[in-house]
Amino acid sequence: MSTINFAAREINFKIVYYGPGLSGKTTNLKMIYERVPGEAKGEMVSLATEDERTLFFDFLPLDLGTVNGFKTRFHLYTVPGQVFYNSSRKLILRGVDGVVFVADSAPSRLRANAESLRNLRENLLEHDLRLSEIPYVLQINKRDLDDALPVEMIRQVLDPTGTVPAFEAVASRFEGVFEPLKGVSRMVLEKLAQKT
Amino acid sequence: MLEPSVDLYGAAHERVREHLSDLLDRAKARYALVVDRKGFVLLHARAVWAPAPPSLDSLATLVASNHSANAAIAKLFGDDGFREIVQQGADVGTYVEELGPDALLLAVFDGKTTLGKVKVHAARAAVEIRSELAALRESDAPAPTFDASWSESTEKLLDGLFGPRDS
Ligand SMILES: Nc1nc2c(ncn2[C@@H]2O[C@H](COP(=O)(O)OP(=O)(O)O)[C@@H](O)[C@H]2O)c(=O)[nH]1
Ligand SMILES: [Mg+2]
Numbered sequence: 175m176s177t178i179n180f181a182a183r184e185i186n187f188k189i190v191y192y193g194p195g196l197s198g199k200t201t202n203l204k205m206i207y208e209r210v211p212g213e214a215k216g217e218m219v220s221l222a223t224e225d226e227r228t229l230f231f232d233f234l235p236l237d238l239g240t241v242n243g244f245k246t247r248f249h250l251y252t253v254p255g256q257v258f259y260n261s262s263r264k265l266i267l268r269g270v271d272g273v274v275f276v277a278d279s280a281p282s283r284l285r286a287n288a289e290s291l292r293n294l295r296e297n298l299l300e301h302d303l304r305l306s307e308i309p310y311v312l313q314i315n316k317r318d319l320d321d322a323l324p325v326e327m328i329r330q331v332l333d334p335t336g337t338v339p340a341f342e343a344v345a346s347r348f349e350g351v352f353e354p355l356k357g358v359s360r361m362v363l364e365k366l367a368q369k370t
Numbered sequence: 371m372l373e374p375s376v377d378l379y380g381a382a383h384e385r386v387r388e389h390l391s392d393l394l395d396r397a398k399a400r401y402a403l404v405v406d407r408k409g410f411v412l413l414h415a416r417a418v419w420a421p422a423p424p425s426l427d428s429l430a431t432l433v434a435s436n437h438s439a440n441a442a443i444a445k446l447f448g449d450d451g452f453r454e455i456v457q458q459g460a461d462v463g464t465y466v467e468e469l470g471p472d473a474l475l476l477a478v479f480d481g482k483t484t485l486g487k488v489k490v491h492a493a494r495a496a497v498e499i500r501s502e503l504a505a506l507r508e509s510d511a512p513a514p515t516f517d518a519s520w521s522e523s524t525e526k527l528l529d530g531l532f533g534p535r536d537s
Contacts, residue, residue: 179412186410214531217425219432230435233409235427239527242520246527249409249431265438269408356532363524367516 184245187362188269189355192294193276194286195227195255198315198345202276203232203252205351210236228254230262238359248359255290264297272309272362274354276345277332279314279322288331309361312340313354318347382502383413389495389502390415397491398483400462403476404469404499409434412473423478433476437466456485465489467496470503 178185191199200220207218216235223229231251238246253263275294277287295305314328329340339357343350390402390413400420404413409431416423423429441451455466465488467475477492479485 179410188408210531216427219428230439233428233431236531238524238531241523241527242515246524249427261442262439265435265442268438269406352532356528359528359532360525363528364521367521 178244183243184247185366186247186249187271187359188249188251189272189274189358189362190266190270191250191252191274191276192263192290193255194278194283194290195257197255197276197278197283197287197290198343199252199255199276200226200228200232201345202274202313202351202355203234203250205345205348206236206250206355207234209348209352213237214239227256228252229259230254231266246363248362250355257289260293260297263293264300267297267301267303270298270301270303270308271365272358273305274311274313274358275332276313276315277328279316279319279328281321281323284323284328284331287328291332309358309365310338311354311358311361312338313343313345313350314340315343315345315350317342317350318344382506386413386499386502387415389498393477393491393495397477397479397488399477399479399488399491401476401478402492402495403430403433403478405430405433405474405476407434407437407472407474429476433464433466433474437474454489456489458485463488465492467492469496469500473503475499 191202193199200222203218207215214237216237219233221228221230221232231253234250236248236250238248240246251266253259253266273294275291298305298308312329312332314325316322325340325342329336332338333340339354341350341354341357343354345351386404390404393399393402394415394417398417400417401423402415403411403426406412411426411430414423414426437455440455444451451468457464462478462480463485465477465479465485469475475492475496477488479488
């Protein structure tokens with residue numbers, strides 16, 4: 175799935191932040207943009223409504239560096255979470271190499287998490303992809319909420335077999351933001367190495 | 371994988387590059403890009419007189435997404451897609467041609483030329499580039515080596531960018 179451009183000597187990966195509306199996907203990208211050194215990042219593009227809700231996607235290109243003569247780059251995207259933007263979500267998943275699922279710890283959002291995950295599986299199927307076949311990690315966000323659900327309960331719902339790497343986060347305070355990105359990036363790179 | 375990516379390399383890469391510069395010369399357009407439909411830049415050319423382009427990553431991503439969105443709109447009406455995607459502002463305009471299933475050709479122009487001229491020459495360039503890409507898919511791309519040293523280097527780079535704390 176990764177795009178290898180031999181002439182430009184570039185390997186490009188597409189990583190998508192998925193999850194229900196307001197779980198903190200855009201916050202992740204903003205934090206990454208703020209914390210990554212200037213030479214490693216490009217411009218961030220946000221297609222949002224006036225009240226800052228993601229309408230189509232957010233986009234941030236990152237440069238990992240050059241390996242064996244190939245520039246290795248990650249293109250990060252978020253999707254809009256609201257149910258009615260499903261056509262946007264489907265479009266963004268085109269050519270995806272890895273997924274970070276951003277779950278919300280609020281008790282009232284447990285169902286929305288589960289529904290968003292089901293929606294992710296359905297939309298991937300339209301691209302003939304299965305979640306179990308692509309690098310995928312969970313970020314359990316908003317751990318700072320007073321009434322945050324126990325992590326085990328959220329995992330039980332989203333990953334009953336306990337096989338998906340999970341990371342706790344308070345994205346708005348830049349806690350647990352780099353870890354899931356690093357985790358999924360590593361998986362994506364390993365997958366490419368295995369394939370060839 | 372189901373969605374093959376376009377690999378432009380070697381002689382074909384050079385020929386496509388020439389088609390892009392011909393397009394710029396003949397249409398008097400500013401920039402011409404071949405963009406993967408996933409939003410990656412495959413090749414780009416800039417007229418000598420044109421100002422520095424904006425971020426090409428942003429441009430490619432928006433063009434590819436916009437194209438997908440337009441196709442989705444056409445689908446609502448039972449159409450495969452729109453035959454023509456033109457955008458025209460006060461100073462600049464863009465014109466997009468499909469290059470087979472995986473790529474798009476984008477021409478960016480301004481008041482130095484006309485939409486008609488851009489369309490004619492972009493359509494001609496698209497015919498040539500399409501056949502280059504179709505031929506490419508049948509040939510074998512050279513494989514880069516992803517050995518132990520590659521994994522080791524990427525691991526170091528990940529530590530450098532995101533910090534060494536293990537996940
Ligand atoms: N309490 C808390 N709020 C957060 C956290 N992360 C994001 N938010 C807030 O949640 C709201 C929605 O975040 P946003 O990133 O726009 O969500 P998106 O819809 O998933 O893109 C914003 O007001 C954020 O500031 C977090 O870890 N804890
Ligand atoms: Mg958002």
